[in-house]
Amino acid sequence: MEISVGKVFGIDLGTTYSCIAxxxxxxxxxVYNNRDNQATTPSVVRFTEDNEVVVGLQAKRSALVHPDEVASVVKRKMGDPDWRFRAWGTDYAAPSISSQVLKSLARDVAEQDQSGATVTEVVITVPAYTGHEFREATKFAGELAGLKVIDIINEPTAAAFAYGFLQEGNTAQTVLVYDLGGGTxxxxxIRLAEKKIQVVATDGDPKLGGVDWDEAIAAFLADRFAEIHPDARRPSDSAVGSQHLMNLAEEVKQSLSQRSSYLAVVQHDGVQAEITMTRDELxxxxxxxxxxxxxxxxxxxEKAATKGVTAVxxxxxxxxxxxxxxxxxxxxAEFGIDTRLTDPDLAVAKGAAIFGQKRELESYVLESLRSRGALTEDEQLEDADPATLAEVLRVTADERAMGREEVGDLVATQISNVTSRGFGVQVLDRKSGEHRVEFLAHAQDELPISVEQQFYTSADNQTAVLIKxxxxxxxxxxxxxxxxxxIISGEITGVPHGWPKDTPVDVRLDMGTDQVITVTARHRAVNEPLVLTIKVGAASAAMREVERAKVDELKQRE
Structure with a gap:
């Protein structure tokens, strides 16, 4: 495989499988195949006693023998500051483990790409219905892998981007992306129109996916094994036995998507059982x-309908x-809508690659316009003179041996998103005397957001105001x-004595299309406002330093 245009790679960092495009x-x-000649790589990492890191299929297989050394389904722990995986006396946070998967994908590209391409800049996808800390943990995993994460894009948006990009014609339509992955x-x-992708509404469950089907099948197999061999120990009672059941369960699940029944062989405690499972039973x-x-x-x-979108x-x-x-x-049966299975394992990574090329082209064109003096540093592409922009797009396409229309369409395509969750500040409810959250932004609000609300101090002579x-x-x-x-807090300090209770405090929340949040709070007695940019909290920053040191140590031992 050879790439000659884009230098930004798209990565689907999945719960059970990952891939790069x-x-x-x-x-x-x-999509690049890995060293096992597969398009997807198991998101499984083994830390051996000799400090070797093994990723992918070998790590997954080794879990049958060394389950305590193998970390899997780690994506469900991204953004959890307290979760750790312990192997040989060392604790690893989720971003550290995920970084090993990312490094493995990057190595596969270096080995497979005939043009000598290396992975440095990436777009990584995340489930749409995840919080801020999850997204920051994903960015951090990329950083630990030595990658520059130029953007994080929601998985359904990436899939829709791939679908719209590969469609003939530009017929406007509304699609529903049903993304049931390994763990989320x-x-x-989403509305798709010419040069526009508009997210209307989103929902989901970050703890629902294929691994839950696997666990149900594993429990079924364990029960049947116990019925056949009542005197043997249950395979689910040991780590090795449980891992064997989970691997077998995935095999059963995949087979039953193609056939009506499957014969599984469960071996444990010196005996084996042949267990047939039917598709109907599953x-x-x-x-x-x-x-x-x-x-x-x-x-x-229903959420989409409240925003005027009543048909899909x-x-x-x-x-x-x-x-x-x-x-x-x-x-x-439930919805009566035309349903299409669209490259289910690879669509997200492909969409991320398309989006990555869009971002790279935008950056290049913007810099070209600025170098010509056609734009100032503060101006963006939409501020450019149309004729000058068209000329720069033409030159860019010719330099890269790309179609002029293709370059123009990619750069012009607009993507609008919504918040998947609400954001607010802590306030004191005077009626109940309890603290609560007053929401400034709500789930499904269209980005960008800028909202301001006035609050009031709770006491006379209040010299500081906590903004949480x-x-x-x-x-x-x-x-x-x-x-x-x-997710973040700060204080307005330096308020002089003498200001009465109920002095106004103005709080503004801004959230851009990049989903970075800025909260600005102003007390009329203080000249400088408090500005909180929500990227990562102090606790997360401390965790970042610890995990970075661990990854550096692993690099030295490679």
């Missing part, structure tokens, strides 16, 4: 899981679990502190 010299998104579920309503066993996705799909359609032209099935016949059958910003935790907005996550 780039644009080839014909302007198509192409996203469902998003569907009955996991009906509750599938029903949860249907409920969330129905909910996102097509449902795009994305993610490995979407290959299950039960998924398509249930969706069609919270992010919504659950699907439904709740003002209770426990239902939200504090």
């Amino acid at each position: 780039a644009m080839d010299k014909w302007g198509r998104p192409v 579920f996203d469902v998003t309503v 569907e009955e066993l996991t009906a509750g899981l599938l029903h949860r996705t249907i409920d969330l799909t129905r909910r996102v359609l 032209d097509q449902i795009l099935l994305v993610g490995g679990m979407s290959k299950s016949p039960a998924v398509k059958q249930r969706i069609q 910003v919270f992010e919504q935790n659950s699907g439904d907005e709740s003002q209770g502190l426990d239902a939200n996550t504090a």
Whole structure:
């Protein structure tokens, strides 16, 4: 494989499998195979006693023998500051482990690409329905892998980008992206029009995915094994046995997407059992899981309807679990909408690669315009003279041996998004005397956001004002502190004595299309406002330094 245009790679960093893509010299998104000649790499990492790091299929297989050395399903822990995986006396946070997967993908490109390409700049995808700390943890994983993460893009948006890019013509349509991956579920309503991708509404569950189907199958196999061999120890009672069941469960699940029954052989405690599982049994066993996705799909359609979008032209099935016949059958039965299985394992990475090329072209064209004096440093592409912009686009296309229309369309394509969660500040409820969250931005608000609200001091002679910003935790907005996550805080200080209770404090929340949040708070007695830019909190910063040191140590031992 050879790329000659884009230098920004797209990465789908998945719960169970990951992959990397780039644009080839014909302007198509192409996924790189790994050293096992597979398009996807298991998101599994082994830390050996000799400080060797093994990633992918070998690590997954070794879990059958060394389960305590192998970390998997780590994506579900991204953004959790307290979670650690311990191997040989060392604790690893989720970004450290994920960075090893990213490094492995980058090495695969270096080995496979005939043009000598190296992975330095990337776009990494994340589930749409994840919080700020998850996104920051993902960026940090890229940093630990030695990569420059130029952007984070939501997985459904990436999939829709790939779908729209590969479609013939520019027919406007509304699609629902049903993304059921290995560990997360996203469902998003998106409007596709000429040179525009507009996210209307999004919902999901970051703890629902194919691994939950695997666990249900593993429990089924363990129960049947116990029935056949009542005197033997249950395979689920040991780490090795549990890992064997999970690997076998994935095999059963994948096979039953193609056939009506499958014979599994469970070996444990010196005996073995042949266990047949039918597709009907699997569907009955996991009906509750599938029903949860249907409920969330129905909910996102209701959210879209409140914004004036009452019809969906097509449902795009994305993610490995979407290959299950039960998924398509249930969706069609529930909603009666044309359903398409769209490159379910690779669409997200391909969309990220297309978006990466768009970002790289935008940056190049913007710099070219500024170097010509056609734009100032503060001006953006939309401020450019149309004729000058057209000339720069033409030159850019010719320099890169790309189609002029292709370059123009990519640069001109606009992507608008919504917030998946609400954000607010802590306030004192004077009626109850309790602290609560007053939301300034709400889930499904269209980006960018700028909202200002006036609050008041709670006491006479208050010399400092605490500004504490919270992010919504659950699907439904709740003002209770426990239902939200504090993501940053700061104080307005230096307020002189003499200011009475109920002195106004103006708080403004700005959230850009990059989903970086800035909170500005101003007390009329203080000249300089308090400005909080939410990128990463102090606790996370401390964790970053520790994890960076661990990764550096692993590099030295390579």
